[in-house]
Amino acid sequence: MAGEPPTHPEVTEVPGRTPLPPTVVLVHGAFTDASSWAGVIRHLHATGLRVYAPANPLRGLAHDAAYLRSVVGRIGTPVVLAGHGYGGAVITEADADNVVALCYVAGFGLDAGESLLDVTNRFPPVPGLNPTAVAGLPARSPADPDSELYIRPERFLDVYAADLAPRVGSVLSVTQRPIARGALTARSGPPAWARKRSWYAIATADRMLSPTAQRFMAQRMAATERVVDGSHALVLSRPDAVAAMIREAAGQSGDHGNLY
Numbered sequence: 001m002a003g004e005p006p007t008h009p010e011v012t013e014v015p016g017r018t019p020l021p022p023t024v025v026l027v028h029g030a031f032t033d034a035s036s037w038a039g040v041i042r043h044l045h046a047t048g049l050r051v052y053a054p055a056n057p058l059r060g061l062a063h064d065a066a067y068l069r070s071v072v073g074r075i076g077t078p079v080v081l082a083g084h085g086y087g088g089a090v091i092t093e094a095d096a097d098n099v100v101a102l103c104y105v106a107g108f109g110l111d112a113g114e115s116l117l118d119v120t121n122r123f124p125p126v127p128g129l130n131p132t133a134v135a136g137l138p139a140r141s142p143a144d145p146d147s148e149l150y151i152r153p154e155r156f157l158d159v160y161a162a163d164l165a166p167r168v169g170s171v172l173s174v175t176q177r178p179i180a181r182g183a184l185t186a187r188s189g190p191p192a193w194a195r196k197r198s199w200y201a202i203a204t205a206d207r208m209l210s211p212t213a214q215r216f217m218a219q220r221m222a223a224t225e226r227v228v229d230g231s232h233a234l235v236l237s238r239p240d241a242v243a244a245m246i247r248e249a250a251g252q253s254g255d256h257g258n259l260y
Helices: 034-046 061-073 086-093 116-120 153-160 166-175 211-220 239-249
Strands: 023-027 050-052 079-084 099-105 134-137 148-151 197-203 224-228
Touching: 023 034, 023 061, 023 086, 034 050, 034 239, 061 079, 061 086, 079 086, 079 239, 086 099, 099 239, 116 211, 148 153, 153 166, 197 211, 197 239, 211 224, 224 239
Parallel strands: 023 050, 023 079, 079 099, 099 197, 197 224
Antiparallel strands: 134 148
């Protein structure tokens, strides 16, 4: 799959019928929750777009993608999926017939049979994946033997959100949601980006996912690239630029000024 150029079929419209506007579904990544999209949501609402930001369970790729498919399946309009960080892997796996476009925000656009660690290990290490920054938590219960990972609070601002105010980073560090360790090694299925139009916001100062890895994935999926100056917390620090990219994917592109 990696050596084959993706195809992007156009969405067909019924003659004489006004096409339904798309709904945007925002999928957060590890170490955060759906509230991280608040600024992006405000920008999207200002242009009249309908938005959902469900809670990503962070239990593992197959589990999380199945949940997202169930959410998307209940939406009676075309859908633009946007995924941040690990959320990118989830939207890659959670394809559905009504998904018309994919937006990656410093996200994992995995290929078939690939895991998150396969991508990160292919490039020079970044500070956010160092054991001094990421620590483990015990399993939630005997029925769930998988341990969880979180960012050490004292390192959160440095590795995840260096372009946010310290007071904001300190709050995020203690409200973060851990991710199941097994999510890092789970293998992805056939990628949705091979069949759907894709956009990718590359975070130039990311210390969790190498910008070089981001560019590699964006080019592999033949995505429309947007290079944004920001940390991994791009949805929080540059919601204007992220929302502008999503609006473009939703067919509401306009004059974005100097956002990129």
